[in-house]
Amino acid sequence: EVQLVESGGGLVQPGRSLKLSCTASGFTFNNFGMAWVRQAPTKGLEWVASISFGGSSTYYRDSVKGRFTISRDNAKNTQYLQMDSLRSEDTATYYCARHEEFGWYFDFWGPGTMVTVSS
Amino acid sequence: LMTQTPVALSVSLGGQVSVSCRSSQSLVHRDGNTYLHWYLQKSGQSPRLLIYRVSNRFSGVPDRFSGSGSGTDFTLRISRVEPEDLGVYYCLQSTHFRTFGGGTKLELK
Numbered sequence: 001e002v003q004l005v006e007s008g009g010g011l012v013q014p015g016r017s018l019k020l021s022c023t024a025s026g027f028t029f030n031n032f033g034m035a036w037v038r039q040a041p042t043k044g045l046e047w048v049a050s051i052s053f054g055g056s057s058t059y060y061r062d063s064v065k066g067r068f069t070i071s072r073d074n075a076k077n078t079q080y081l082q083m084d085s086l087r088s089e090d091t092a093t094y095y096c097a098r099h100e101e102f103g104w105y106f107d108f109w110g111p112g113t114m115v116t117v118s119s
Numbered sequence: 120l121m122t123q124t125p126v127a128l129s130v131s132l133g134g135q136v137s138v139s140c141r142s143s144q145s146l147v148h149r150d151g152n153t154y155l156h157w158y159l160q161k162s163g164q165s166p167r168l169l170i171y172r173v174s175n176r177f178s179g180v181p182d183r184f185s186g187s188g189s190g191t192d193f194t195l196r197i198s199r200v201e202p203e204d205l206g207v208y209y210c211l212q213s214t215h216f217r218t219f220g221g222g223t224k225l226e227l228k
Contacts, residue, residue, distance in 0.1 A: 045158075045166065045209055047217040059216075087216040095165055104213045107177065109165040 001106040004096045007114030012070040020081040022096030030074040033099035036081045038092035086117045123220035129228040138195045138223045141208035154213040161206035201217045
């Protein structure tokens with residue numbers, strides 16, 4: 001059974017940093033691309049970043065480029081999202097998601113971790 | 120830009136509903152495939168995949184769910200609506216990077 005579990009969320013002040021983790025199980029982690037998708041309170045879904053199965057390719061939405069860094073450690077079956085220079089508009093539940101085999105959609109999601117950016 | 124309509128929908132159990140997703144540009148990829156997918160997010164849960172590449176049901180998704188469409192206009196149909204079908208439906212296009220529609224909330228009448 002595919003399982004994705006996020007951790008690392010919490011309350012952080014504007015301008016500060018936070019690092020999210022997502023630990024995977026139930027599949028061969030290094031065979032799949034991974035992603036982060038977020039959802040602001042009462043709002044819709046928004047893709048944030050993706051990383052290829054080997055980690056050599058990364059992709060970001062414009063609003064987080066230069067501030068967020070996606071990475072992965074295949075030995076630990078874990079992906080990360082380093083979030084720097086956080087803004088109030090980054091407040092959201094952050095979901096870890098697995099890309100399907102060819103990367104075109106997300107087939108499994110974690111339960112999410114909440115990030116609140118506020119002073 | 121992905122536009123979903125309606126924003127909210129009321130249905131009776133056992134009824135049928137349709138959700139529309141319209142793109143501002145064609146979703147036909149240069150490889151000839153159309154990358155439009157549908158998700159359901161129940162209250163307090165993470166989204167789950169229902170339909171991928173317009174009309175393919177994901178593993179375990181009942182045949183009450185069907186997807187159709189082409190180019191810029193796509194439809195998700197749900198027949199014989201059951202209580203577990205209630206929630207917010209999102210379309211996702213991945214032909215041009217990745218963009219979700221705004222969501223359609225399905226409620227009981």
